[in-house]
Amino acid sequence: MPAARIGFVSLGCPKALVDSERILTQLRVEGYEIVPDYARAQLVIVNTCGFIDAAKAESLEAIGEALTENGRVIVTGCLGANRGEVDSRFPEVLAVTGPQAYETVVNAVHRHLPPPADSNGPFEALVPPQGIKLTPRHYAYLKISEGCNHRCSFCIIPTMRGRLVSRPAGAVLQEAERLVAAGVRELLIIAQDTSAYGSDLGYPISFWNGRPVKARLTELCWALSGFGVWIRLHYVYPYPHVDELLPLMAEGKLLPYLDIPFQHGSPEVLKRMRRPAATEDILARIQAWREVCPDLNLRSTFIVGFPGETDKDFERLLQFIELAQLDRVGCFQYSAVSGAAANKLPGAIPDAVKQQRYDQFMRTQAAISAGRLARKIGRRIEVLIDEAGGNGAIGRSAADAPEIDGRVFVDGAGFQAGDMIQAVVERADHYDLWARPESSQ
Ligand code: SF4
Numbered sequence: 305m306p307a308a309r310i311g312f313v314s315l316g317c318p319k320a321l322v323d324s325e326r327i328l329t330q331l332r333v334e335g336y337e338i339v340p341d342y343a344r345a346q347l348v349i350v351n352t353c354g355f356i357d358a359a360k361a362e363s364l365e366a367i368g369e370a371l372t373e374n375g376r377v378i379v380t381g382c383l384g385a386n387r388g389e390v391d392s393r394f395p396e397v398l399a400v401t402g403p404q405a406y407e408t409v410v411n412a413v414h415r416h417l418p419p420p421a422d423s424n425g426p427f428e429a430l431v432p433p434q435g436i437k438l439t440p441r442h443y444a445y446l447k448i449s450e451g452c453n454h455r456c457s458f459c460i461i462p463t464m465r466g467r468l469v470s471r472p473a474g475a476v477l478q479e480a481e482r483l484v485a486a487g488v489r490e491l492l493i494i495a496q497d498t499s500a501y502g503s504d505l506g507y508p509i510s511f512w513n514g515r516p517v518k519a520r521l522t523e524l525c526w527a528l529s530g531f532g533v534w535i536r537l538h539y540v541y542p543y544p545h546v547d548e549l550l551p552l553m554a555e556g557k558l559l560p561y562l563d564i565p566f567q568h569g570s571p572e573v574l575k576r577m578r579r580p581a582a583t584e585d586i587l588a589r590i591q592a593w594r595e596v597c598p599d600l601n602l603r604s605t606f607i608v609g610f611p612g613e614t615d616k617d618f619e620r621l622l623q624f625i626e627l628a629q630l631d632r633v634g635c636f637q638y639s640a641v642s643g644a645a646a647n648k649l650p651g652a653i654p655d656a657v658k659q660q661r662y663d664q665f666m667r668t669q670a671a672i673s674a675g676r677l678a679r680k681i682g683r684r685i686e687v688l689i690d691e692a693g694g695n696g697a698i699g700r701s702a703a704d705a706p707e708i709d710g711r712v713f714v715d716g717a718g719f720q721a722g723d724m725i726q727a728v729v730e731r732a733d734h735y736d737l738w739a740r741p742e743s744s745q
Pocket residue numbers: 452453454455456459460461462496497580
């Protein structure tokens with residue numbers, strides 16, 4: 305019997321990417337063939353993002369394109385949580401399901417394109433033990449929880465993805481073990497709020513390889529460090545127990561890297577944003593972390609032009625980034641997201657002011673980033689190779705997460721993606737490094 309052929313479009317953040325991987329793994333186990341073009345697909349699934357209006361627009365465009373090019377479309381993901389919007393715009397869509405609704409989306413596929421008749425056994429063998437991954441073979445995202453218990457005023461994720469639901473530590477470690485066995489050399493730990501891991505369950509103990517492990521970030525990180533691969537932490541909020549991770553970083557058990565979305569430097573704006581841990585004395589914490597782990601790399605994102613942001617607030621933000629000396633920073637101009645509480649806040653900032661603040665912010669941070677990278681010249685660093693060619697390779701250091709941070713350009717031939725090499729930094733700009741290889745492993 306010919307296979308049932310599915311096309312898949314995956315949009316959005318690493319959390320959505322993990323959802324796509326799970327759906328694709330399940331469909332492949334059931335015998336569906338995943339094809340890379342609209343023409344051969346008998347049905348197309350679009351996994352959407354609805355975080356900000358620009359992402360929504362991109363998702364709507366992708367649904368429209370799939371309908372034009374193929375005609376039989378199932379929509380899932382964050383935008384699917386707001387099904388009225390999809391239905392009213394595209395009534396011909398076959399089904400709409402929300403994020404993490406793996407079963408619902410697979411059931412919808414069954415309804416509109418039944419799986420091949422003998423789908424209950426032989427197809428297991430077509431799926432690698434680690435499942436289908438959309439990342440290159442040498443790194444993978446490991447999602448430790450779904451949902452979020454916070455209510456940041458600019459964000460509608462909790463309405464779309466629901467309250468925090470953590471995975472048992474044993475299940476996370478099992479998945480990590482399978483990924484490492486399949487050749488993964490870097491695990492990127494993700495969640496909406498990584499630091500809150502286990503708090504919804506009361507930090508229960510589960511078993512992995514006969515050993516008890518608590519579903520709590522420090523204990524989980526400690527156990528993950530036993531795999532001997534890079535462990536990188538994303539979406540961390542600076543709760544007090546984050547301090548416990550720094551000694552692990554200083555000992556080389558975790559990458560000395562924290563991705564903490566601070567979003568602003570003014571306490572008043574943070575209060576209006578209803579940010580978790582908004583009142584912590586962040587600058588003092590950063591200083592203390594660097595004392596424990598001098599090589600710590602800090603990545604963050606900020607929003608400029610949030611409603612009511614005064615010149616003084618913005619000055620405080622600039623002062624904050626000057627003092628914090630963060631390594632990697634992303635910045636967004638505030639834009640309203642339909643359904644977010646912040647839409648009701650007074651004091652909308654004119655676009656021209658947002659742009660001017662954004663430009664000033666980026667100029668300030670570019671100089672800081674360049675200074676941080678320049679300090680690395682002459683140092684030996686470990687580089688994980690992402691792409692290799694005849695004359696050189698492109699990789700990343702401990703300071704660089706894939707897609708969002710900088711790269712390390714390495715001279716020389718004979719490298720392969722996934723190689724871990726030692727290299728000496730020779731040059732830097734405000735974003736990337738250039739290095740001479742010393743040895744490879
Ligand atoms: S912590 Fe705030 S920004 Fe992040 S997902 Fe939760 S509500 Fe949204």
